[in-house]
Amino acid sequence: MKNSKDSFVRGRLRSLKFAFKGAWLLLTTEDSIKAQVFVAIIVTVLGCFFNISSTEWMFQFLVIGMVLVAESLNTAVEKIADFVHPDYHEKIGFIKDIAAGAPTFAGITSLIIAGFIYIPKINLLF
Numbered sequence: 001m002k003n004s005k006d007s008f009v010r011g012r013l014r015s016l017k018f019a020f021k022g023a024w025l026l027l028t029t030e031d032s033i034k035a036q037v038f039v040a041i042i043v044t045v046l047g048c049f050f051n052i053s054s055t056e057w058m059f060q061f062l063v064i065g066m067v068l069v070a071e072s073l074n075t076a077v078e079k080i081a082d083f084v085h086p087d088y089h090e091k092i093g094f095i096k097d098i099a100a101g102a103p104t105f106a107g108i109t110s111l112i113i114a115g116f117i118y119i120p121k122i123n124l125l126f
């Protein structure tokens with residue numbers, strides 16, 4: 001909620017506090033986010049193991065961020081849908097389905113990037 005007495009800087013700092021609170025809530029309460037963070041930790045370990053390049057690290061962190069953003073927004077849409085219409089409704093189902101498409105796109109992109117980074121390195125092991 002905006003406080004009209006806040007200066008510009010105070011207002012921005014307040015928003016930042018709520019933004020971090022949101023990120024913390026996602027990390028501590030949402031299983032889908034916890035699962036994605038777990039995958040992010042695994043690929044970070046893999047990146048260290050295969051000693052990937054700076055460019056590969058950049059792409060890897062970019063897609064990790066992209067998946068987390070998409071998953072977080074999908075969670076927000078699900079929460080709004082459940083709040084405005086807790087009962088079964090075809091339209092709510094449709095809205096939730098298309099919202100879930102966002103992390104799916106991000107996930108497919110991350111699999112393609114992971115393939116480009118790791119398949120040549122795994123091939124070298126055999």
Ligand SMILES: Nc1ncnc2c1ncn2[C@@H]1O[C@H](COP(=O)(O)OP(=O)(O)OP(=O)(O)O)[C@@H](O)[C@H]1O
Pocket residue numbers: 032075078085086087088089090092093094096097100
């Ligand atoms: N109120 C509803 N009305 C109609 N269909 C619904 C409703 N709630 C859920 N669904 C259907 O069930 C699917 C899963 O919804 P849900 O809210 O359980 O998401 P989820 O992906 O399992 O979420 P989570 O991230 O919490 O695991 C939706 O994509 C939709 O097809």
